[in-house]
Amino acid sequence: MPAATRARKLKLAVWKFASCDGCQLSLLDCEDELLALAERVRIANFLEASRATVRGPYDLSLVEGSITTPHDAARIQEVRQASRYLVTIGACAAAGGIQALRNFRDVKEFTSIVYATPAYISTLDRSTPIAAHVRVDFELRGCPVNKAQLIEVVSALLNGHSPHTPAHPVCVECKRRGTVCVMVARSVPCLGPITHAGCGAICPAYGRGCYGCFGPSESPNIASLAAQWIAAGATRSAIVRVLRAFNAAAEPFAAASKAYEDDQG
Amino acid sequence: MARSALEDMFRAIQALGYEIVGPTIRDGAIVYAELKGADDLPIGWTDVQGPGSYRLERRADGAVFGFAVGPHSVKKYLLPPSLRLWRATRDSRGAISVEAGTENPRKLAVFGLRSCELHAIAIQDKVLAAGAHPDAHYASQRQHLLLVAVNCMTAGATCFCTSMRTGPRATHGYDLALTELVGERSHEFVIEFGSGTGMRVMEGVPHRVAGDAQIAAAGEVTRRTAAAMGRGLETDGIKELLYANLENSRWDEVASRCLACTNCTMVCPTCFCTSVEDRVELGGSVAERVRMWDSCHTMDFSHLHGGSVRGSIKARYRQWLTHKLASWIDQFGSSGCVGCGRCITWCPAGIDITEEAAAIRATDLRKRRMVAANES
Ligand code: SF4
Ligand code: SF4
Ligand code: SF4
Secondary structure (H helix, E strand, C coil): CCHHHHHCCEEEEEEECECCCHHHHHHHCCHHHHHHHHHHEEEEECCCCCCCCCCCCEEEEEEECEECCHHHHHHHHHHHHCEEEEEEECHHHHHCCHHHHHHHCCHHHHHHHHCCCHHHCCCCCCCECHHHCCCCCEEECCCCCCHHHHHHHHHHHHHCCCCCCCCCEHHHHHHHCCCCCHHHHHCCCCCHHHEECCCCCHHHHCCCCCCCCCCECCCCCHHHHHHHHHHCCCCHHHHHHHHCCCCCCCCCHHHHHHHHHHCCC | CEHHHHHHHHHHHHHCCCEEEEEEEECCEEEEEECCCHHHCCCCEEEEEECCEEEEEECCCCCCCCCCCCCCCCHHHHCCCEEEEEEEEECCCCCEEEEECCCCCCCEEEEEECHHHHHHHHHHHHHHHCCCCCCHHHHHHHCCEEEEEECCCCCCCCCCHHHHCCCCCCCCCCCEEEEEEECCCCEEEEEEECCHHHHHHHHCCCCCCCCHHHHHHHHHHHHHHHHCCCCCCCCCCHHHHHHCCCCCCHHHHHHHHCCCCCHHHHHCCCCCCEEEEEEECCCCCEEEEEEEECCCCCCHHHEECCEECCCCHHHHHHHHHHHHHHHHHHHHCCCCCCCCCHHHHCCCCCCCHHHHHHHHHHCCHHHHHHHHHHHC
């Protein structure tokens, strides 16, 4: 690794946009690694952990959340300008998050139902990923992110290698851990075959189908998986619902959910 | 040997210093895991298998081995899903030391292996343990195995070992082979010795020399199983058939169903592909290389400079099937398929290797070319 980075601590900032804070908390969750991290990283802005903030520029910005307001759309530009590397963390930042369900409806209808005085609400029609606004150096998937992958990305930057976060399906991780396939053995609908790996296939290990937290895998064959579910008794509206979760706006999940919605056979 | 002596057999194997693994029920399937005693076996259970479907059911006869193969195979012990190959540490003065990550082999007795699986081990031996560069972990673990085979009393609906000439009767490669005889009033095992170690196990177990009737009954068990084989695969000229049909439109059809999920390769007892991942600890002074199961169905697996050379699901499925049934023959001198049916049962899309091979044969492009030539 370059001597310069070794001598100088990496200046890290964590930013929050529209999100639940869960991904930031994954960083605090890295108890075993926090000390090693503190040795190599200076946390300059991380409001979940400390109110002390340091002015930019930053070597690495971790960005959580999606863009849902005009104010945030402007703020992300500032973050980009102040950051050498910008890494997004989590499904909100990579795909718009659960709040991107608005993208399929008229947001004004929602605000009029939810808020007493909708006129005070300044919000965009759509929840969009960070990459729709600024250049992103790396996207870390997941709802929430996997803490080992989070450490891997920071470590990769510190140690000068590319991060290892494979885009193959969850089934790979599921089979490596020896789990009995819930689709085959119990006809439980599982999104594993079309979902990006990274979680370690937690849900099937507890007898549940994968919820698709990490979004689409490298080559998802949604039509074939949906056909299997329909053969096992699922309705088309059930397929729309499972595709519309934390990664509802990620392609090709979004296009597929629209197609199944339009064609409610 | 009487059914009641099965427990003695477990104790005798353990007394020789072996840990015992074998079939047991977990999460609705018969998997391979540690067995403390004979009671951990799936006694009185059977499996009902089909393309993309697996269910356990009770049997009326209390048979100990009345099922076919499950999602696991010996592969998980010989070629573990994840294995650290080495670990390097840099000390404060910058000196680097490397330690091998390979664990010491365990003395492992695998109980209840089927004939197809013995053939799969023989295939993996050829790939991983023979030649100029044997896989160190595989080769050493392989020498510490005790293999107790069972001749199949039922064939799964996805089994086709008779087509691949790999079963259902175990002919070699075992230390002991059992045939279970479940009668109206008797329940016993006919045992065949395959090695000196196998004989030593039986020294401590009550048994007597089998009579002609018992030997005949044991032969009848596997004859019945062979006659009840769930599926078949025509292997005649299959290599030439597949090589001549790389452009067959059937590959497009199967690609529309294939999820590229890798399940078929993960459960296959002969698939051996792995990739390595280098990990560096945050501090930058410890690095390790880990080898993990990988699959020709992922994009990364054929990633060369600039991208994946098998970018489509069609290209990846075709690669898998033609390697398994055709180019394996050129590469290792035998088919890469032992007809165990795992890839059929555990494919979430229910894709069936025998059906795909038959569909290619039915639409053989060479035949069409001949017809076209005759017509012109
Ligand atoms: S349980 Fe889900 S993730 Fe696991 S192998 Fe089956 S389909 Fe894939
Ligand atoms: S290709 Fe399928 S049937 Fe053949 S050995 Fe592998 S898993 Fe078994
Ligand atoms: S053939 Fe079946 S198990 Fe294999 S990759 Fe395709 S869908 Fe998955």
